[in-house]
Amino acid sequence: xxQHSLRKLLCITxxxxxxxxxxxxxxxxxxxxxxxxxxxxxxxxQFSNQASLDAVNLLHLGLLEVDLTRLKYAPxxxxxLPTTHLIGDSLxxxxxxxxxxxxxxxxxxxxxxxxxxxxxxMFCPDLPNEAARxxxxxxxxxxxxxxxxxxxxxxxxxxxxxxxxxxxxxxxxSEAAIDPRGQLRRYSLRALQRRPVTAPADTVLLDVARxxxxxxxDQLPGLLPGCGPYELVxxxxxxxxxxxxxxxxxxxxxxxxxxxxxxxxPKQLEYVIIPDAATATLAxxxxxxxxxxxxxxxxxxxxxxxxxxxxxxxxxSSLSYSVVMAGFNTRQPVLADALTRQALSHCFDAAGLLEAxxxxxxTRTVGILSxxxxxxxxxxxxxxxxxLKRAAALLRQAGWQRGPEADAGWVxxxxxxxxxxxxxxxxxxxxxxxxxxxxxxxQAAAAKIGVPVTLLPTESGTFSSSVHTGDFDVYVRMxxxxxxxxxxxxxxxxxxxxxGNTTGFDTPASDHLIEAITTAETEQRRAHLLRRFxxxxxxxxxxxxxxxxxxxxxxxxxxTGLQVSSLKPGYAVKTxxxxxxxxxxP
Amino acid sequence: xxxxxxxxxxxxxxxAVLWLGVVVLVAALAPVLPLPYPPxxxxxxxxxxxxxxxxxHWLGTDPQGRDVLSILVFGARTAVLLxxxxxxxxxxxxxxxxxxxxxxxxxxxxxxPYWLLGGGVGWWALQLPVPLLGLVxxxxxxxxxxxxxxxxxxxxxxxxxxxxxxxxxxxxxxxxPRLVLVVAMAAGTGVSIPGLLVLLTLTSWPLPARLVRAxxxxxxxxxFVEAAQAAGISPQRVWMRHAxxxxxxxxxxxxxxxVAGLLGLxxxxxxxxxxxxxxxxSWGRLMxxxxxxxxAWWAFVFPALCLIISIISLNSLSRHRAxxxxxxx
Numbered sequence: 076x077x078q079h080s081l082r083k084l085l086c087i088t089x090x091x092x093x094x095x096x097x098x099x100x101x102x103x104x105x106x107x108x109x110x111x112x113x114x115x116x117x118x119x120x121q122f123s124n125q126a127s128l129d130a131v132n133l134l135h136l137g138l139l140e141v142d143l144t145r146l147k148y149a150p151x152x153x154x155x156l157p158t159t160h161l162i163g164d165s166l167x168x169x170x171x172x173x174x175x176x177x178x179x180x181x182x183x184x185x186x187x188x189x190x191x192x193x194x195x196x197m198f199c200p201d202l203p204n205e206a207a208r209x210x211x212x213x214x215x216x217x218x219x220x221x222x223x224x225x226x227x228x229x230x231x232x233x234x235x236x237x238x239x240x241x242x243x244x245x246x247x248x249s250e251a252a253i254d255p256r257g258q259l260r261r262y263s264l265r266a267l268q269r270r271p272v273t274a275p276a277d278t279v280l281l282d283v284a285r286x287x288x289x290x291x292x293d294q295l296p297g298l299l300p301g302c303g304p305y306e307l308v309x310x311x312x313x314x315x316x317x318x319x320x321x322x323x324x325x326x327x328x329x330x331x332x333x334x335x336x337x338x339x340x341p342k343q344l345e346y347v348i349i350p351d352a353a354t355a356t357l358a359x360x361x362x363x364x365x366x367x368x369x370x371x372x373x374x375x376x377x378x379x380x381x382x383x384x385x386x387x388x389x390x391x392s393s394l395s396y397s398v399v400m401a402g403f404n405t406r407q408p409v410l411a412d413a414l415t416r417q418a419l420s421h422c423f424d425a426a427g428l429l430e431a432x433x434x435x436x437x438t439r440t441v442g443i444l445s446x447x448x449x450x451x452x453x454x455x456x457x458x459x460x461x462x463l464k465r466a467a468a469l470l471r472q473a474g475w476q477r478g479p480e481a482d483a484g485w486v487x488x489x490x491x492x493x494x495x496x497x498x499x500x501x502x503x504x505x506x507x508x509x510x511x512x513x514x515x516x517x518q519a520a521a522a523k524i525g526v527p528v529t530l531l532p533t534e535s536g537t538f539s540s541s542v543h544t545g546d547f548d549v550y551v552r553m554x555x556x557x558x559x560x561x562x563x564x565x566x567x568x569x570x571x572x573x574x575g576n577t578t579g580f581d582t583p584a585s586d587h588l589i590e591a592i593t594t595a596e597t598e599q600r601r602a603h604l605l606r607r608f609x610x611x612x613x614x615x616x617x618x619x620x621x622x623x624x625x626x627x628x629x630x631x632x633x634x635t636g637l638q639v640s641s642l643k644p645g646y647a648v649k650t651x652x653x654x655x656x657x658x659x660x661p
Numbered sequence: 662x663x664x665x666x667x668x669x670x671x672x673x674x675x676x677a678v679l680w681l682g683v684v685v686l687v688a689a690l691a692p693v694l695p696l697p698y699p700p701x702x703x704x705x706x707x708x709x710x711x712x713x714x715x716x717x718h719w720l721g722t723d724p725q726g727r728d729v730l731s732i733l734v735f736g737a738r739t740a741v742l743l744x745x746x747x748x749x750x751x752x753x754x755x756x757x758x759x760x761x762x763x764x765x766x767x768x769x770x771x772x773x774p775y776w777l778l779g780g781g782v783g784w785w786a787l788q789l790p791v792p793l794l795g796l797v798x799x800x801x802x803x804x805x806x807x808x809x810x811x812x813x814x815x816x817x818x819x820x821x822x823x824x825x826x827x828x829x830x831x832x833x834x835x836x837x838p839r840l841v842l843v844v845a846m847a848a849g850t851g852v853s854i855p856g857l858l859v860l861l862t863l864t865s866w867p868l869p870a871r872l873v874r875a876x877x878x879x880x881x882x883x884x885f886v887e888a889a890q891a892a893g894i895s896p897q898r899v900w901m902r903h904a905x906x907x908x909x910x911x912x913x914x915x916x917x918x919x920v921a922g923l924l925g926l927x928x929x930x931x932x933x934x935x936x937x938x939x940x941x942x943s944w945g946r947l948m949x950x951x952x953x954x955x956x957a958w959w960a961f962v963f964p965a966l967c968l969i970i971s972i973i974s975l976n977s978l979s980r981h982r983a984x985x986x987x988x989x990x
Contacts, residue, residue, distance in 0.1 A: 354952070
């Protein structure tokens with residue numbers, strides 16, 4: 076090889092290296108969003124973590140959907156909000172009409188039979204639909220007519236303000252994709268709901284369940300097509316999830332003008348999994364990310380004080396309905412009584428944690444309802460103080476006794492049972508510094524009164540399964556709420572134990588109150604019941620609500636149309652557009 | 662190189678010994694030292710505070726409000742209590758395995774009943790498929806041993822490939838990078854302090870085993886060993902009382918290096934968040950907090966300095982011992 080060709084090869088190599096090291100030009104069609112962890116599942120019936128909900132809402136559509144900017148439900152597949160008819164004093168009929176334009180990807184219209192099929196699937200045995208059962212159990216029946224295939228009536232148990240919107244907030248699935256022969260049509264929704272768990276196996280139902288599971292909606296939603304604006308292109312666990320805008324999505328051609336909730340502007344959405352907050356901030360600064368939602372306080376403050384030069388950013392902040400809380404496993408004998416739980420609640424320094432982790436932003440609360448919700452928030456209740464003396468006194472009141480030595484723990488004698496020792500395991504998501512700080516503070520405070528606490532930082536997926544199987548004593552997590560629906564059945568009702576009721580808490584009084592809230596007929600009545608519910612929860616203390624987080628979003632300034640919302644995920648992803656880049660001067 | 666003069670070497674040895682002595686002393690006295698804050702108690706009013714800015718936090722606080730000085734002190738305790746026993750245990754295990762492999766090689770034989778007995782008990786203890794089968798085999802072995810014992814017959818025997826097993830196991834462990842091996846094992850089993858101790862020991866014995874085996878190959882041919890064997894002393898006694906003490910010489914040099922390696926490994930694991938429990942103070946875990954608060958340099962620099970100085974000191978000590986050994990007749 077001559078010297079000339081060697082030099083040439085060297086130049087090409089250097090040029091190649093320089094090109095590969097230079098930052099890549101952002102693809103204008105792709106919007107990149109940070110997720111801290113993968114969706115647990117893409118199954119539309121499992122309302123697991125926020126990432127799952129975000130993805131499912133882009134793949135599927137419901138009858139109604141929240142307009143994030145106006146904080147109101149708006150019709151999506153439905154033509155309008157349903158009309159309500161009260162039947163006697165115990166039933167409500169909600170009459171819906173589907174949009175004539177609403178269609179599946181193959182052009183077939185979305186019909187009332189699809190809605191009926193979806194509701195029946197929620198109560199089909201042998202499917203992971205416990206959360207959906209608890210949430211939509213109030214819909215007792217659905218009536219359709221052959222002459223008007225887009226019209227249907229939902230018959231709901233009781234009468235409630237919330238039915239108007241709650242009855243339409245679930246993704247509609249295609250009957251043709253799972254049950255092309257219409258096998259589920261021979262069962263009424265009521266019959267499926269009333270089917271006892273111990274009933275003998277029904278081959279038809281098992282067959283439908285098998286076909287649903289075979290479609291792997293949790294992993295490959297391509298086999299279970301939704302009528303949402305996006306389709307899944309790729310999902311590499313721990314790396315990214317990519318969704319592509321459908322070119323033949325039905326509103327594009329059929330609706331003019333397109334309603335705000337049916338707008339889907341980004342051509343491709345790439346959710347990048349970056350567990351570490353500082354790494355995500357770095358990626359945002361470098362321009363590898365466009366949107367960083369739910370940003371931690373210190374990262375947000377750092378961006379405020381030292382703006383990015385390579386990727387100018389816009390920072391947004393608003394209220395949120397996400398509350399940080401600790402939950403007690405009431406199924407554990409040591410935590411079965413309210414006095415012990417009350418005592419331990421005094422070991423959380425909510426004010427200090429709010430200051431330390433949120434730099435003072437955020438709001439302390441007496442319950443899981445936001446103080447911003449002035450009508451329903453029970454402001455007559457006192458915030459739980461950080462008071463270790465009171466904690467120790469309450470433990471004694473609960474029957475616990477402490478040995479004379481300084482490091483002696485608490486023990487309690489229970490009739491006909493082994494002596495109980497108060498020692499706790501606290502589980503939280505490992506990658507969340509906020510939860511780690513809460514757990515550490517609780518551990519240090521509990522140690523001061525002689526309660527040993529073991530910390531169990533747990534990987535995201537394992538955390539969910541551990542919490543659902545009751546493998547914890549105390550957990551620290553976030554609960555997302557909203558200002559218009561107060562159905563606590565999926566998280567605190569005895570029906571939901573083993574599903575969403577992770578604390579295992581149930582009392583006849585709380586069940587009764589939860590049912591009364593969901594069926595309250597007037598806002599005043601509901602507010603009254605909600606206030607009573609908050610008082611009851613503070614007395615029983617299955618969870619310790621610490622504070623409501625602020626919603627912080629950082630986004631590249633090259634994006635337009637970013638609308639921040641106090642509801643999760645904290646911004647409207649479907650309205651994002653990348654502003655055209657100025658072409659370089661000639 | 663003026664820096665490498667004998668005087669400097671002497672001073673560096675003394676400094677190394679002094680630093681390591683301080684670390685060990687601090688580790689031993691950590692619970693009774695008058696520290697302003699315990700290591701796991703977050704000071705929520707002082708999150709990520711720089712050194713000397715908050716009362717009592719002389720070296721600042723980490724992003725969770727924990728006192729950096731306290732974590733350094735208790736981190737030293739964790740380092741000493743974890744790495745020193747692990748290094749000693751690995752040395753003992755390696756010395757026994759390597760010494761036996763070097764002394765007996767593949768030549769020694771074991772009677773078949775004992776093979777059956779050992780194999781059966783091992784099968785049962787490891788709960789391999791059908792554990793009862795292990796007990797049956799062990800019972801057969803025991804029966805054969807008793808039968809042959811009563812009849813005073815000579816047992817048939819099979820050779821024990823001791824050298825091949827030890828060298829093979831050591832080579833196998835050496836082929837997998839230690840960090841990868843420990844991470845994989847930790848991920849599979851979860852880690853507690855005793856668990857991590859076992860993990861570090863089990864992955865650290867090959868080096869001492871190789872060193873002792875090599876030395877034993879030389880020692881077993883020395884006249885005093887041959888004399889002891891000729892005098893009719895049992896092979897086990899010759900091995901334990903006469904050969905092994907002379908074969909342990911290389912461990913004097915390798916032990917500080919082993920501790921340094923383990924110190925680095927423990928810190929790496931804690932930095933990656935797969936080592937110790939979050940409430941166990943560790944230099945590596947403290948360094949990892951820089952990811953949450955990149956401006957908190959003090960949470961990285963102080964533990965990194967402790968780690969670097971400790972590892973340099975241990976290396977220096979090892980070099981000093983190697984030099985001493987060269988001077989031995």
